[in-house]
Each structure stands twice: as structure tokens, then as C-alpha cells.
Amino acid sequence: MTWTGPSGVGEVTVPDIVGLIVTHARDVAWEFGLILATDDPDRPPLGALTWPGVWVVTTQRPAPGSRMRRMGFLVIEFEEQSGGSAGDREPRRPPPHLDGLTAELVPEADPGQPGERPRPPH
Structure with missing residues (x-):
């Protein structure tokens, strides 16, 4: 039995997370009251190691069903799922149909005075 985590706290059953993103x-x-971690405490944080891309848990320690202290470290190994961060990033939705859409037209400015709208007739 592996005891990992602070002493004086309750025990939890380790879930099976292998295969999850x-x-x-x-x-x-x-x-479940556990914290994911890598096996090397000197590595960057888990979030930095698994971004960008889609990363999947390949192994875990302790094994599923083991008992360990609440707030203990559940150590994982992971690998990038094929097709992870490569490829196009734009949405694959079709563009909207523009039939029937109109814009409000602003009268053109007097060529002698740029940026000024023409005055209505009296």
C-alpha cells in the first residue's frame, strides 16, 4: 500500500483514469480528493506540459482501487493523442448566406470638405 499525501487526513479509493484526457x-x-502530478517534481506544471494539444493518461500510480490519503498525489504518465495540436484552427461551419442582407447607406461627404456630411436642403 502506498501512502502519499499529508498525514492526519482521511483515505480515498484511487479512481481509474487511464485512457482519459x-x-x-x-x-x-x-x-476523489486527489491531485494529479508527474513523476518528476522538477518538471514544469502538468498544465504547461499538456498544452496545447490533446494528451491522454497512459499509466497511473497507485493503481486503481488502491487506498491513499486524501489530497495525495496521483502520479501519471501521458502522451499526445495523434492529431493533437496540428492542423487548421478555424471553425468548419459554412459561412452565412448573405442573400437579402443590406447595409444602411450613409450619404457621401461633399468632396470639398472631407469627413463632413452634406446638409439637408432648407
Whole structure:
């Protein structure tokens, strides 16, 4: 049994997060009272390592079903899902139809005085 986390707190059962996207795995771990971490404390934070792109949890320690202290570290390894951050970023929705749309027309300014609107006749 691996005891990780502060002493004097309750125990929790470790969830199975292998196969989940890291951002979702972090939410699941938090709901169980655990904190996701990498095996190297000197690495950048998990959020910096898994952005941009889609990263999937490949292994976890301790194993699912183990008991550990609440707010302990659930150590994961992860890899980028194929097609992660490469490719186009624009939306793939079709453009709107412009049939029937009109804009309010502003009368042209007097060529002798740029930027000034013509005055209505008296």
C-alpha cells in the first residue's frame, strides 16, 4: 500500500483514469480528493506540459482501487493523442448566406470638405 499525501487526513479509493484526457483526469482526481502530478517534481506544471494539444493518461500510480490519503498525489504518465495540436484552427461551419442582407447607406461627404456630411436642403 502506498501512502502519499499529508498525514492526519482521511483515505480515498484511487479512481481509474487511464485512457482519459489529462484535463478530464484532473477533474476526476479532484472529485476523489486527489491531485494529479508527474513523476518528476522538477518538471514544469502538468498544465504547461499538456498544452496545447490533446494528451491522454497512459499509466497511473497507485493503481486503481488502491487506498491513499486524501489530497495525495496521483502520479501519471501521458502522451499526445495523434492529431493533437496540428492542423487548421478555424471553425468548419459554412459561412452565412448573405442573400437579402443590406447595409444602411450613409450619404457621401461633399468632396470639398472631407469627413463632413452634406446638409439637408432648407
